[in-house]
Amino acid sequence: MKLLFYAAKTYDMKSFDPEAAKYPDLRIDYIEHELDKRSAVLAKGYDAVCAFVSADVGEETLRKLKDAGVKAVLMRCAGYNNVDTKAAAELGIYVKRVPAYSPEAVAELAMALALAVNRRLYKAYNKVRENDYSLKNLRGVNMRGKTAGIVGTGKIGAYMCEQCRGFGMKVIAYDVYENESLKDYVTYVSLDELLRTSDLISLHCPLIDSTYHMINIDAIKKMKDDVILVNTSRGALISTNDLIEGIRMNKFLGVGLDVYEEETGNVYEDRSDEIMQHSVTSRLLSFPNVMITSHQGFYTKEALEAIAQTTLKNLADAVAGVKTENDV
Ligand code: NAI
Numbered sequence: 001m002k003l004l005f006y007a008a009k010t011y012d013m014k015s016f017d018p019e020a021a022k023y024p025d026l027r028i029d030y031i032e033h034e035l036d037k038r039s040a041v042l043a044k045g046y047d048a049v050c051a052f053v054s055a056d057v058g059e060e061t062l063r064k065l066k067d068a069g070v071k072a073v074l075m076r077c078a079g080y081n082n083v084d085t086k087a088a089a090e091l092g093i094y095v096k097r098v099p100a101y102s103p104e105a106v107a108e109l110a111m112a113l114a115l116a117v118n119r120r121l122y123k124a125y126n127k128v129r130e131n132d133y134s135l136k137n138l139r140g141v142n143m144r145g146k147t148a149g150i151v152g153t154g155k156i157g158a159y160m161c162e163q164c165r166g167f168g169m170k171v172i173a174y175d176v177y178e179n180e181s182l183k184d185y186v187t188y189v190s191l192d193e194l195l196r197t198s199d200l201i202s203l204h205c206p207l208i209d210s211t212y213h214m215i216n217i218d219a220i221k222k223m224k225d226d227v228i229l230v231n232t233s234r235g236a237l238i239s240t241n242d243l244i245e246g247i248r249m250n251k252f253l254g255v256g257l258d259v260y261e262e263e264t265g266n267v268y269e270d271r272s273d274e275i276m277q278h279s280v281t282s283r284l285l286s287f288p289n290v291m292i293t294s295h296q297g298f299y300t301k302e303a304l305e306a307i308a309q310t311t312l313k314n315l316a317d318a319v320a321g322v323k324t325e326n327d328v
Contacts, residue, residue, distance in 0.1 A: 001026045001319050003074075004046040006055060007034040009268060010093045012076075015304040019312050026312070035073075040064035048072040053079060053295060054267045057095075059087040066091045070320035076311045077298065079234055080328045081207040095312035096326045100155050102303035107159035108296040109258055110202050110232040111167075115249050117254025117291050118143070118228055137288065139251065141226070144168035149198025152205030152233070153179040153186065153215075160202050161186050172198065174204070184310075195222040200230070207234035210295045215239065220246035227251060232258040232297045240280045247287050267295050 008030035033039045072094040088095045118140040147300040148164035150173040174191045215238040239262045
């Protein structure tokens with residue numbers, strides 16, 4: 001089995017190489033470039049390719065992969081909004097993903113962001129490093145007794161509910177399918193009610209047509225003043241321009257984002273010496289109550305090991321022509 005591994009980082013090799021040793025006939029070649037319509041031709045002679053969240057797995061890319069003889073696209077992530085699944089099915093290319101590698105990892109980052117923006121930890125850290133021990137602009141609120149509104153109560157959202165309960169919060173949720181296992185302490189409400197009554201709103205639903213820009217200016221206007229908004233799911237759940245308008249309306253106590261609309265092109269790149277042109281991200285970062293991390297929700301030791309395990313199992317299944325619950 002030959003696998004071309006796109007957008008490889010050192011940490012990928014560290015987690016995949018030990019796992020690959022369990023498959024004697026497997027060869028993995030790692031390359032730095034992400035999978036897109038230009039780099040797809042590099043996959044000639046490989047059985048499968050492995051790609052990540054910033055890949056462009058649209059129809060043109062898939063056609064080039066097909067011409068190159070590739071049988072499977074292995075997404076080493078849960079979300080697959082960047083894959084044209086219809087085109088893949090028409091071309092007979094398997095697309096497999098890692099639906100659950102460590103939902104706790106993402107939920108824990110969501111809570112970390114909520115706490116960090118509430119208590120302005122990013123400011124406090126820098127202040128103390130500069131011998132500024134004043135408390136100016138650091139005041140937060142207690143989480144205990146507040147209402148957490150969780151949008152999407154699948155694997156990650158369920159852990160977020162559990163953590164919020166642990167903090168002594170009242171937990172409400174909105175989902176198109178209600179999670180029975182949460183019902184002894186989570187109250188399901190309409191999205192409208194969740195927006196109107198939550199002190200912390202955390203997004204954990206996938207990016208699909210019906211969730212694109214679900215947080216727009218109308219939704220933001222419904223929110224309580226001084227709400228904390230956290231997104232660790234996909235950037236386009238929130239309209240960035242509307243978020244900026246909402247921040248300027250003083251709606252938010254804090255905004256914590258692990259994902260944002262402009263992240264493709266940024267994710268896992270060091271662009272610190274570049275002059276950013278027309279970047280709404282830069283504008284977002286200019287606000288004192290916004291903290292952005294770069295899609296690191298999944299980035300724990302346990303999650304990386306689970307991703308490597310499932311992805312190579314997906315490869316073996318794809319080569320053997322076996323369909324599993326990891327197919328998209
Ligand atoms: P999941 O599939 O277990 O749960 C998603 C939930 O969203 C389901 O309960 C589903 O019914 C619900 N949902 C679907 N449409 C909805 C709608 N219109 N309104 C409200 N809820 C809706 O997925 P999981 O594993 O919990 O992941 C959630 C998202 O987190 C993924 O789609 C992915 O985009 C993101 N993610 C982010 C990571 C990061 O590193 N920041 C890592 C892993 C996932």
